[in-house]
Amino acid sequence: MNTSKKSGFNTESGRTEVVDMQAFALLNVNREKLRPFFERVPELFAAHHHHSSQNDAGYEELLYRVYRPYSENMLDMIDEWMGHEPRSWRKEVDREVMLMLYAIRYPDTLLLESLSSDAGSDMKRISGYLHFMHHTYTIWDEDTRKGLAKLGFEIPGSENVDAFVYGAYISSIELVKELAPFTCFLEHDVPRQRLFQAALAAYGREN
Amino acid sequence: MSSTEIVEKYEPNFQAWVEQFAEWQTRIGFDPSWLGDYRFDIKFDWDSAGDEIEFGDFEGMPKWERRMQIPQQSVRDAIISMISVQGDTEFGSVEQQWHLLDSAPTEYDRKSALRIMCEEQRHGWQMAYVLCNYFGEHGIREAQKLLERNSAANPIRGEEDRPRLLGSFNEPIDNWLDFFCFTHFIDRDGKFQLKMLSTSSFKPLAASMGPMLKEESFHLGTGANGLRRIVKQGVIPISLLQKYMNKWVSTGLDLFGVDESTSAQWAYVYGIKGRYDEREAGIPADREHLNEESRMHYFDELAKEMERINKGRHEGQPELFIPSDKFHRSVGKYVDIRTTVRGEPFEGDDAAWEQYLDDQLPNDEDVAQLNEYFKEEWIQYREWKD
Numbered sequence: 001m002n003t004s005k006k007s008g009f010n011t012e013s014g015r016t017e018v019v020d021m022q023a024f025a026l027l028n029v030n031r032e033k034l035r036p037f038f039e040r041v042p043e044l045f046a047a048h049h050h051h052s053s054q055n056d057a058g059y060e061e062l063l064y065r066v067y068r069p070y071s072e073n074m075l076d077m078i079d080e081w082m083g084h085e086p087r088s089w090r091k092e093v094d095r096e097v098m099l100m101l102y103a104i105r106y107p108d109t110l111l112l113e114s115l116s117s118d119a120g121s122d123m124k125r126i127s128g129y130l131h132f133m134h135h136t137y138t139i140w141d142e143d144t145r146k147g148l149a150k151l152g153f154e155i156p157g158s159e160n161v162d163a164f165v166y167g168a169y170i171s172s173i174e175l176v177k178e179l180a181p182f183t184c185f186l187e188h189d190v191p192r193q194r195l196f197q198a199a200l201a202a203y204g205r206e207n
Numbered sequence: 208m209s210s211t212e213i214v215e216k217y218e219p220n221f222q223a224w225v226e227q228f229a230e231w232q233t234r235i236g237f238d239p240s241w242l243g244d245y246r247f248d249i250k251f252d253w254d255s256a257g258d259e260i261e262f263g264d265f266e267g268m269p270k271w272e273r274r275m276q277i278p279q280q281s282v283r284d285a286i287i288s289m290i291s292v293q294g295d296t297e298f299g300s301v302e303q304q305w306h307l308l309d310s311a312p313t314e315y316d317r318k319s320a321l322r323i324m325c326e327e328q329r330h331g332w333q334m335a336y337v338l339c340n341y342f343g344e345h346g347i348r349e350a351q352k353l354l355e356r357n358s359a360a361n362p363i364r365g366e367e368d369r370p371r372l373l374g375s376f377n378e379p380i381d382n383w384l385d386f387f388c389f390t391h392f393i394d395r396d397g398k399f400q401l402k403m404l405s406t407s408s409f410k411p412l413a414a415s416m417g418p419m420l421k422e423e424s425f426h427l428g429t430g431a432n433g434l435r436r437i438v439k440q441g442v443i444p445i446s447l448l449q450k451y452m453n454k455w456v457s458t459g460l461d462l463f464g465v466d467e468s469t470s471a472q473w474a475y476v477y478g479i480k481g482r483y484d485e486r487e488a489g490i491p492a493d494r495e496h497l498n499e500e501s502r503m504h505y506f507d508e509l510a511k512e513m514e515r516i517n518k519g520r521h522e523g524q525p526e527l528f529i530p531s532d533k534f535h536r537s538v539g540k541y542v543d544i545r546t547t548v549r550g551e552p553f554e555g556d557d558a559a560w561e562q563y564l565d566d567q568l569p570n571d572e573d574v575a576q577l578n579e580y581f582k583e584e585w586i587q588y589r590e591w592k593d
Contacts, residue, residue: 031210067590135592179210181255182405182420187427187512189435191592 030152034179037151037203041184044199048143049190054198055081060189066132070098075129082128082139089118101129106136107174109167120161127166135191138173140166144197147204148172173197211418214249214336221339224350228332231298231354237305237324245325247332252417253410260408262485262492263478270410274341277409282477285470286409287342287349289479292372293400294334294353297327299376300389302358307386312581315591316383319429323390326422333415341411374537375458383586384577387437388451391430392459392509398423399463399483399505406485408478431512436587438527439519443580445527450569453530453548456509461538463502471497498539506532535564 037044050056058081066074072094079086087094097119104111112126119126123140130137138144145155153172158165170193177196186195217225232239260268271277277286301324311317335353338346356369358376370377375393380386401423405416437443464471472494474480482492483504493500509529517526531550533541545553545560548567553560569577 064587064589067588133592180421181252182417182424185421185424187424187431189428189432 028152029175029179031179033150033152034176037147037176037199038180038184040203041180041196041199042186044202045186045188045195048198048202048205049194059194062132063135063189063191068102070101070133074132078128078132079125082125084122084125084128087125093118097126097129101133104130104134106134107167107170109163109170112161112163112166115161121159123158123161123166126161131194136170136193138170138193138197140169141197141201143201143204144173145169145204147200147202148176150203151176151200173200176200210252210254212251212253214251217249217336218340220347221336221350224335224339224347224354225332227351227354228335235302235305235357237301241308241321242325247329249333249336250418251411251414253414255405255417256410256414257406260478261406262481263408263476265408265478270408270413272410274343281473282479283342285474285477286407286412286479287338287345289404289407289474290334290337290412291349291353293404294331294338294350295356295372296376296397297331297334298353299356299358299371299373300324300327300393301331302371303376303378303380304386304389307380307383310383310581312383312586313588313590315589316433316586318591319425320386323426323429326426330419330422333419337411337415373462375462378458381574382577382581383433384437384443384448384451385455387430387433388455389430390426391434391512392455393462394423394426394430395508396459396462396505398427399501402483403480403485403501406481412479431516433586434516435519436589437585438516438524440585440587441521441524442583442585443577445520445525447569447573447577447580449527450567450573452513452527453535453567454569456530457535457537459509460502460506460532461536463505464498464538466499466539467495468498502532502539530567535568 048054049059062077062081065077075087075094075097093116096114096116100111100114100119112120115126127137127140131139142157145157148155148169153168153176155169155172156165173193173196177192180196184195184199185192188195190198229239256270258270260266260270265278269276274283277283304320305324308317308320311320331353335350338350338353340346342349356371358371359379380389398420401416401420405413405420407413407416434448437448438445471480475482475492475494475497482488482497483501485492506529513527513529520526528548530548531546533544533546533550534548536542536544547553547563553563555563
């Protein structure tokens with residue numbers, strides 16, 4: 001998340017609110033709310049990542065099968081694992097997405113603003129590409145968003161790609177990761193962002 | 208909850224040590240430019256360290272935050288010794304491994320190894336910082352020694368009497384299979400040691416462990432993933448890989464020290480070093496068998512990890528296994544006992560035993576064969592992702 005350009009985004013779609021919310025969330029962490037979550041990260045991670053709906057073997061295989069130079073086939077493989085319908089957009093949009101994926105550097109999300117309406121209409125799909133091609137970006141997921149909310153990080157819902165909402169989402173997960181004690185850090189063949197995203201998703205699903 | 212303090216300003220004692228550290232890097236051949244923008248931060252997680260002594264004869268008293276709060280000189284000496292051994296392994300492993308960077312099978316592996324070496328050096332800094340800042344002249348001298356001992360003690364440089372303190376850290380790490388075994392088996396022992404110190408009665412030592420353990424999990428993951436990727440690729444025969452398992456498991460088991468250890472017992476009495484599961488155990492410690500218990504936890508963990516490694520093997524390939532804890536031991540009650548890798552008594556004379564060891568552990572022929580496999584695509588490709 002790049003908050004340095006905060007003043008440039010105050011005109012529409014509640015972005016000022018989002019930026020204010022990011023700063024509030026990051027500076028006002030309620031550590032007591034995090035404690036019960038941290039005590040259960042290994043169990044929560046296993047509950048989500050190793051659940052039959054997640055195809056854990058397929059996920060771990062993709063970590064190895066997606067690498068530069070990126071291809072449409074790699075986008076297909078990610079779509080398939082994510083459970084998306086095949087992309088219905090034109091070939092040029094694939095190229096546009098690829099260019100963004102080559103250029104973007106974690107934790108920047110502003111480059112997502114460059115996507116056209118076709119590619120920009122599905123945050124979950126784009127987050128999947130970002131995750132498998134960079135690992136540090138996390139998959140956008142409704143349950144994970146609910147899990148973050150339980151920890152005090154209120155991230156607005158959005159189906160469309162929103163650089164600021166997604167920026168707040170990945171920054172919050174990064175912060176959770178930073179604050180986590182060593183007992184949360186499993187030796188597992190998944191990136192740490194996936195470890196926390198999966199644990200948060202399981203946490204978010206619980207009543 | 209982790210609330211990490213990063214030390215911003217160093218005292219002159221430690222500043223002087225930092226200058227010596229730069230000389231150490233030059234001496235061993237580690238180019239500081241490889242570190243990029245990595246910083247050797249000194250990190251303390253005071254929250255996870257706890258406020259009260261958690262076990263031993265001082266249980267319930269406030270944890271010691273300064274040298275003068277430590278009640279006896281023998282306790283101070285024991286703490287200095289623990290910190291020195293831990294620091295010694297951190298620098299030793301870098302000395303053993305840095306030469307592998309040139310022959311990494313992929314950029315992913317090169318960068319992973321480099322990250323591990325950066326973090327091991329940071330851990331060494333952390334231990335040197337605690338020695339310099341909390342233990343006066345004695346600590347400063349011990350911190351200097353961390354840079355004077357050498358895993359490849361070289362007689363030409365007059366170092367033959369200054370090897371690293373633990374045997375495993377004087378063994379050459381000749382190739383990338385050794386590297387993955389080292390990070391899987393020996394760094395795993397490191398994880399156990401760090402966790403046992405994370406409940407220490409000396410608070411700066413306990414507070415050092417949280418950040419170190421977070422980083423250590425990446426080191427172990429690199430080893431386990433590396434072995435999984437090798438098995439999955441299926442180029443190096445399982446029978447050859449098994450020999451390396453046999454070599455490194457026995458070494459890892461030895462690192463836990465002697466059975467019925469009195470020094471482990473004193474460390475427990477002083478509250479300096481607990482059990483691996485000290486906070487979760489819920490039962491009193493068997494003080495006379497502390498090393499044995501830690502070793503058992505380690506051994507059980509190895510068996511579970513091996514199940515995961517085996518999942519990747521090709522159809523028809525035999526399973527890799529963890530050799531018996533009695534096999535090829537140099538420390539503890541099994542030192543003079545000859546068993547097979549399956550733990551059965553070995554029947555045969557000295558010559559037959561030597562032949563058996565040659566069959567079960569990597570020999571010159573195996574190394575030559577391994578070097579041939581290294582010319583192929585011997586490990587599953589993985590891309591480094593920033």
